[in-house]
Amino acid sequence: MIRRPSRPARVGVAALAAGVLLATGACSDDGGEETTAGQSTGSPTATPSGATARATPSGALTEAQAKTALITEADIEDDWTQVDDAEKWRDTLLAGTVDVDDFLTGKADAADCQRLLDGLYSEDLLGKPSGASALTGFEQDDSRLLYQVAAYTGSSLDDSMDWLKSLPQKCDEFTATGSGDSNSTVQVIGASLPDQGDARQGLEVTVQGTADGAPTTLTLNVGVVRVGDDAITVTAGGPDGGQPDSVDAAVEQGTGRLETVLKGGTPAPSPTQGY
Template sequence: MIRRPSRPARVVAAVLAAGVLLATGACSDDGGDESTAGETTRSPSDTASRPAVPEAATPSGALTEAQAKTALITEADIEDEWTQVDDAAKWRDSLLAGSVDVDDFLTGKADAADCQRLMDGLYSEDLLGKPSGASALTGFEEGDSRLLYQVAAYSGSGLDDSMEWLESLPQKCDEFTVIGSGNSKRTVQVIETTLPDEGDARQGLEVTVQGTADGAPTTLTLNVGVVRVDDNAITVTAGGPDGGQPDSVDTAVKQGTGRLETVLKGGTPAASPTQGD
């Protein structure tokens, strides 16, 4: 395994509170032929391993389902030609499904479990694990690229652990191998990215998966942005076979954090982004 120099991780501001993210159980491939990086598996039964995250009772005054839905971004909040879709909750990408090759980790076997947790979370599109309270998600498409946006409430200690886990991934999982269907191998690389200075804490990642689809070399690039606001979090994942979408993730983070902060204060977000944002 090739180890690149670890990137400096930003200090996560504020002591955070327990929860993609996910159990360390391996994600099983669907057993079929690998699809293109943009293909969606629609079957509700086709899911990756989910994390064993303890749930906590929703406290009084916490984010409500209605607030979570209101806090979701719209087409007006993100740039380019993104089109909102209705089936984002069913999105799955077969290039993300598989088992991490533990043999890659000569001295840090525990790191393999963290990398598996990352792959399972990206595949299931539930990166921070099962919310302890209200949640809502939406998705957008632009050509072969997709953008998934989620707002959810988590247990305080679980969210703290998840943010720290995300921060550790560029060093623990800088490069590793995933074994998919038919013993196919994919190379995964994880690097840290910078997000706009929004919320109480934030973590950006870029995940690149190099494999094959329909017998041809394929590279899937995903930009990930997670922002914490109190005991709630925004999770954005965007990209596809044509490359990552860092600018769209930054825009979604900036506009979405403002929307979430507004609804938590009992307000109603503007119908369109503030002029000059």
């Protein structure tokens, strides 16, 4: 295990943030699977043993339902502003190749960590959806929040949820090499989420590297909630730090919206309280 470096000073200027959160590339449908690493400090978010699973409606998620299930600015409050080009977002600090030498127990864990980085960069953390999907994004100062609703096969979701749960132990802390042979240190820990859906997993991913020649730290909070064969994926943060409260709000409100549309209903225009 490599020694954790000291956290560099946060860079708050807009020019640097633009270098870290470069909005280029193709839409998220072109992305592959992803993976991350870290040390678990929060409570895992799988369904508790013996808990009764929530009943999920039958029938495949439609494109119209996926779009209706997306959250709005009101659901996450604060000063978030919805944008039109979220499918083109790419965080350049996430574009790197995992250093296999960091993994003394085998290369399989390194592959899982590479899957995490690739998934976060391509904005398809659970892999390519098998059916309908919809995506939206929000900006607040130098932070961004990406929200996706998508349909998957049951077996692929089983595998993805198990994979997410394993990342804090498998990857812990590792080095990734980016463009120009610059190195970044990636740290991942588990994080708790509101008790929503049939299963859930939270992560906090911190990438310490260089952007525009200056030391930079990118912190992302990640929340994934399963509802039957559908899932909600939320990623939020930036060079000024993570956004755990906004991820919790998105999970709380978004799960209710998805469950409502799957039952054939229409979500309320104003969010319900409780997060």
